[in-house]
Amino acid sequence: MAQMDLWFTERQNENLSIGMRIKETLHSEVTEFQGMDVIDTFQYGKMLVLDGCVMTTDKDEFVYHEMLAHVPMHTHPNPKKVLVVGGGDGGIIREIVKHPSVEKAVLAEIDGRVIEISKQYFPHIASGLSDPRVDVQVADGIVHVQEHENEYDVILIDSTDPIGPAVGLFAKEFYASVHRALKDDGIFVAQTESPFKDPDLIRRVHEDVSSLFAQTHLYLAYIPTYPTGMWSFTMGSKRHNPLEAANELRVKDTRYYTPAIHKAAFALPRFVEEIFRR
Amino acid sequence: MAQMDLWFTERQNENLSIGMRIKETLHSEVTEFQGMDVIDTFQYGKMLVLDGCVMTTDKDEFVYHEMLAHVPMHTHPNPKKVLVVGGGDGGIIREIVKHPSVEKAVLAEIDGRVIEISKQYFPHIASGLSDPRVDVQVADGIVHVQEHENEYDVILIDSTDPIGPAVGLFAKEFYASVHRALKDDGIFVAQTESPFKDPDLIRRVHEDVSSLFAQTHLYLAYIPTYPTGMWSFTMGSKRHNPLEAANELRVKDTRYYTPAIHKAAFALPRFVEEIFRR
Incomplete structure (x- = not known):
């Protein structure tokens, strides 16, 4: 049988x-x-x-969640107030609340069903959502960002692909709102797809972010279940340089992120560097 | 229609x-x-x-070929004589002959049909095989390595997966032959599959190489068409430390490899580091 x-x-x-x-x-x-x-x-x-x-996925979620969260959280010297746009599964929040400096973390997820299903089927991913410092809002992250100014130390954009509900999260006007919602030494990071598959998107986001932020940095991580396995993150920073930060690990229990990985993730293969140079 | x-x-x-x-x-x-x-x-x-x-593949072959070849070739101060075991498509040889220091490069490929088909369908990959410094041998690389002693500066193992014809290329006795075939400051690198999918293989190879070579190092590259997209390479070195090398690029026209990538490739995610610690 x-x-x-x-x-x-x-x-x-x-x-x-x-x-x-x-x-x-x-x-x-x-x-x-x-x-x-x-x-x-x-x-x-x-x-x-x-x-x-x-x-x-259970087996490789740690890569995406650690690398989206800990790179900016170790770049900012003292991140106290953090916003996650999207990310209803809770994985980014779980990593954020590992940082002792965090006083408040807001999750703005447009689809409340994602939160409920994650709690039911992925309790190890959703675990941080019950932390007392976390404010879970079923709300449009675009509107939330528009309604806050000079408030956040770190903003993380944990979106789906740039189609459907997430398309507005890849627009220049959204990045401008993110810039306004950040304090004057704030940092934001967005997931920005694969350099092998989506170079045009990465180039456009890089240009848009560069026009708004003092520093724009791309970094990479290995994610087996995402297309091509090479995934990119775009950081806009008003002041702090990620390459001069992260000399020690502030959190326990990482499975991917280390201070050495923090620095290595910004070393780009030549063809990825050239995405911005064209 | x-x-x-x-x-x-x-x-x-x-x-x-x-x-x-x-x-x-x-x-x-x-x-x-x-x-x-x-x-x-x-x-x-x-x-x-x-x-x-x-x-x-046409589109991503540069990653594997550059990273298997240029990391050891930039670690050795003056690589003159190089052996490639397997690699009948010619991609590794193409990268090797970019190094002006190279006087002779031997290819030992067991399956001559791979060489012929590569010349026919992948002439841009096979291009280095016609370099006058290259000696193409349709031969069993295991036997070739056994029959040479204290001869090579760099040996590269460009094998298929550890099943079928390549299984002997992952055996400890083969690594011992490689050690003997290298000069007293020689370096070898083998492709060693994916940390996400093949941790047991990587651990065993690391142990075997460590028992033979003064230094054993693992490094990584993004290869979209290989399982999980994260690929590992294991280096055994008799003297030279790859982390103290490669301060400048010795070759032109790379699309992946840079001196910064050389160093970053050895920064391992924590779960990969832990493959050896268990």
Whole structure:
């Protein structure tokens, strides 16, 4: 006897796919904003899928969450107030609240169902959401950023791909609002897709951020379940230089981030450097 | 009218696959040693497939070839004589002969058909094979290494996965032969699969190499068409330390390798460091 061979396939674009053999589908719904599925895979454990795209998995979620959170959090000398736009699974918040300096962390997630499903199926990822310093708001992050000025030390944009509900999170006017919402030594980081697959997006974001912030830096991390496995993050900083920071680890229990990785992540392969030079 | 939607799927293990939409199959044969196909893909251009596994592609071959070759070639102060075991496509040789110090480069590839097919379908990869300093031998690299002693400055192991014809290239006795074939300040590097997928292999190779060489170092590169996108290389060095080398670029025309990437590639995520500590 044998059970059927069941595979989830993500079409990463029209020419590229990744497939994982799955044990079962644990949850499936269409929320107000997007399709949302939870599957149990043999290779990567449980996996959250939004609009057909892998968002996070048990086995490799630590890379994305640590690298989006800890690089800016170690660049700022004393981050007290932090905003996460998107990130309803809670993984970024979990890393943020590891920092003793943090007094308040706001999560602005537009789709409340993501938060609820993460608490149910990914409690180890959602764990930080119950920290008393955390203010979870089911709200449009774009509006939240517009309504706050000179308030945050660090803002993190944990968005889906630049289609559907997240498209406004890749717009220059949004980055301008982020700039206003930051204090005068504030830092923001956004996930900005793959240099192998999305160089045009990275170039445009880099130009937009450079026109607003004193410093713009790109850094990289290895994420197996995201297209091409090479993922980029764009940082805009008003004052602090990430290459002069992070000489010691401020948090425990990292599995990817170290002070050496902090610096190494900014060393770009030549073809990635050239994305900005064209 | 529309043509059929044709996909190549590599089962990277029993639970994981990668798919590429293809234009056509250009070549297909079973050699004395392995299945060999050449396909034309929309995402990555032409692709060489051995025993069903992606070996090299037009679009991302530069990463693997530059990082396997230039890291040891910049670690050795004056590499004159170099051996490549495997690597019949010629990509490693192409990078080796960019170094002005090189007087002789030997290629020992067991499957002559790989060399011929690469010259036909990947002339930009095979280009270095016609350099007058290159000695192309259709031969078993294991035997070649056994028959040479105190001869090479740098030996590079450009193997397929540790199954089929390449299994002997991951054995401790082979590394001992490599050690003997190197001069007393020689360096070797082998491709050693993915830390996300093959930690046990990496640990075993690291232990075996450490028992033979004064220094053992692991470094990483982003390769989208290899499983998980994170690829590792294990270096055994008799004297020279790669972290104290490579302060300037000795070759032109790299697309991935830079002196900063050289150093950054040795900064390991914590979970990769821990592969050796267990």
